[in-house]
Amino acid sequence: DAEITQSPRHKITETGRQVTLACHQTWNHNNMFWYRQDLGHGLRLIHYSYGVQDTNKGEVSDGYSVSRSNTEDLPLTLESAASSQTSVYFCASSPQSQGDQFFGPGTRLTVL
Amino acid sequence: GQNIDQPTEMTATEGAIVQINCTYQTSGFNGLFWYQQHAGEAPTFLSYNVLDGLEEKGRFSSFLSRSKGYSYLLLKELQMKDSASYLCAVRDGRDDKIIFGKGTRLHILP
Numbered sequence: 001d002a003e004i005t006q007s008p009r010h011k012i013t014e015t016g017r018q019v020t021l022a023c024h025q026t027w028n029h030n031n032m033f034w035y036r037q038d039l040g041h042g043l044r045l046i047h048y049s050y051g052v053q054d055t056n057k058g059e060v061s062d063g064y065s066v067s068r069s070n071t072e073d074l075p076l077t078l079e080s081a082a083s084s085q086t087s088v089y090f091c092a093s094s095p096q097s098q099g100d101q102f103f104g105p106g107t108r109l110t111v112l
Numbered sequence: 113g114q115n116i117d118q119p120t121e122m123t124a125t126e127g128a129i130v131q132i133n134c135t136y137q138t139s140g141f142n143g144l145f146w147y148q149q150h151a152g153e154a155p156t157f158l159s160y161n162v163l164d165g166l167e168e169k170g171r172f173s174s175f176l177s178r179s180k181g182y183s184y185l186l187l188k189e190l191q192m193k194d195s196a197s198y199l200c201a202v203r204d205g206r207d208d209k210i211i212f213g214k215g216t217r218l219h220i221l222p
Contacts (some may be wrong), residue, residue, distance in 0.1 A: 033210075
């Protein structure tokens with residue numbers, strides 16, 4: 001069955017370290033998205049991609065980067081982790097320009 | 113830009129009906145979504161409205177009025193498992209981004 005997975009599911013890191021969160025989908029969807037979810041803010045868009053080699057900034061992109069080298073994967077990198085980036089991160093994918101988003105199970109990141 | 117408003121919390125009784133409202137302001141609109149999210153889990157898709165009117169799917173219905181920037185999610189015959197957060201989200205017609213409201217936490221009482 002097609003699916004979307006995220007790894008790791010839980011991560012504890014220290015301030016200043018580089019962290020990469022993986023997202024992998026087997027639906028062959030062109031569109032992929034990264035969100036963070038915090039109490040009082042709901043889901044906020046970090047970065048998104050509409051295809052290979054395409055990346056775009058969302059509303060809270062500072063301190064994050066993504067790359068899209070193939071259809072299946074959109075890794076999210078925190079270049080220098082900060083305590084303000086402690087959050088739950090969700091990856092999602094959708095067919096090009098149509099349909100709803102399918103969400104991965106989420107990654108809980110703690111930055112100490 | 114986009115602005116999406118929905119109540120923070122609601123409480124209802126098992127077996128009853130509850131309506132969760134969502135209002136939005138957008139400079140481009142291409143559909144409205146409702147998602148359900150149980151605590152500690154990922155959001156799951158409930159409904160999608162792009163035209164005005166009511167979409168019914170089992171115990172859940174969703175309504176859209178584009179001229180009023182208004183939608184609601186109607187849950188009938190409430191069950192304890194319906195205790196969750198309900199997220200209203202709007203797709204921007206200019207760039208296909210989906211922007212989420214902060215969600216409504218629904219508590220079901222026995």
